[in-house]
Amino acid sequence: MYSTKSSFQVMPCLRVAFLFIVALLSTACSSGLDAIFAGIESEVKVLTNNLNDKISSFGMVKVGDYYIIASGTRLFRRKVQGTNWSEWSIPSGYVVGRELVGAGNEAYVLATNETENKSKIFKIQTGVGSSSIEFVPVDNGIGAYIQKILYVATDATSGTLLAQTKESSGGGYKVYANSQSTVATPLSLSNSVDEEKKMYFPFLQDSAFITENISTERIFILTETQLYTMNATGTQLTQYVVQEKEEDGSVIGSRSGGIAYIDALKSVYITDYRGSGTTSGKAYIWQGAIDSVNNEIVWTRSTAYSGSYFFTDFAYIERSEEPLVLLGTRYKNAAIGRDWGFREFVVRTDENSRKVININSFDVPRGSYYSSVNLDESAVLGFYIDSDTIFVLTRNGGLWRGSYSGSRTVAWFLE
């Protein structure tokens, strides 16, 4: 009844199958910077609004009931509760530069006129419930070509405007500061920094204002490679060296991108990158916890987050699951020759010491890679946080709006 067939040799076939499986196992590998199954779990359909592809901006402000954003020769505004953006032209001949800043009911936009090599700050007049916008030029009093302004206003009675200009001679940048009595007053810049303290900077990256009342450093100004402090009245400027309490003293590394003071955590956070190029370095986060008792800032550096990128900006959203969430940007991956854009870094800190424990990261929005605007290939220019809503401004013209619930992103919109 049973016959051994000669058409197939059983054992050689099994050997081939076995060797094939072994070969597959030995070559098991993975590529990419995100989990597949877990990534899809967090993916939500990206919805689009009417601003798609129109903007490329570093800043966004909330003035009254409106969000305002500026890009190129246009300024866009929409109601906080609305969805449609209205747009206006900024004054003829000017182009919006890097900055749109504001606080409370005031907003200012820095615009430049390339042909006349001059810059001007315009105050954006927009009444509550008004459908009109006026651009009121503000005499900046400097007369130089302003590269960047940083408006730091902490309450109704004090504020400091920092402006950075590119000098026609010397090849560097200067920072000008102005102190004023109320934020509602039209700005008038002057060379109020003591001449001896006026410094040539590497390109200014970011600043932070410490609201905690410590007697010395109140304003931090971060360049790519150095950190400076200024007192609250904007009259003293000093180079600042970060001193780690538990380790060797150190300065900020070869490339820093962002600084933020998070009031809820009473800490200053600074991004840091150490290494050559963008392939062999490591990314860190410095944390300066305010010690009000001893009137000092206690600095610690996070463990290195390996990877060929560095952080460029911060945002903070308070959540119940994690004591701290910081959102940073992975700026460039030289290994594949392109910008990588937005990536969410969750930084866990010890609840008591506030020391950074570890950093994990996730791509967000999941699935944006194949959406109409490719956020993965776009470096992030800035964040704007409004309550539990986060806006991400990207270089390739995307304005993303995300919301959180629990531990992860639940919805993303392309404005």
Place this chain on the structure above:
Amino acid sequence: MKRYVLCYIFLTFILANPLFSQNNQIESTQNDGVPQPDLEPELRTADISISKYASGDASLSLGLGLFVPLFNQTFEGDYITDTRITPGGAIFLEFDIFLWRALSAGMEISGMFAFTPNERVLFMGPITAHLKYTFQFYPVEVPVSLGLGLSLDSLGELFKTDFAMKPKIAVTYRIDPNWIAGVYYSYWFIVQSYNNNPDIPNEDSRMGNFSDVSLGFTYVFN
């Protein structure tokens, strides 16, 4: 829409296939006019109970069907029922060699596609080696197998090879000595571990649970 097109193509192929003709070979050989030997009842019973397979027989199976995501599990034991993967399509190609009676060993190459909320396409391609036992209730057969191997998984630029386990059961009908058709059900258990991966946190490791229901046919080389 793509799924409907695939289903239409598959059904068209199935309905047009001569395998499903009622004029199968068994009937024609039983009614070819040749006098049948007058066998004893005991011997006829013995004939029916023996295996239709012998050592060295081989079979090749092909099937197409519907892929259904079930749930994910974390390594901590949590269940994620909303995988956000749509149902998709599945295909398998299976080769078996019979070792002893209805026990066979073989390999299976299968594949699937499904979509994410932003219409990214998830592909998985398990390659497994399996042992199979075929329960025979002539003309119905119920092959049961367990396969182990690797799954080649990709999503956009992401790629990973994962451990794969595929239990499989089918209910098939033997059309003639060589052709078998039936319904196949596979359970896909894919272990996607990111332990020691510097770029991806370990808590993103998952055990994916999926299934597919396929219509397929088998050709037996004997």
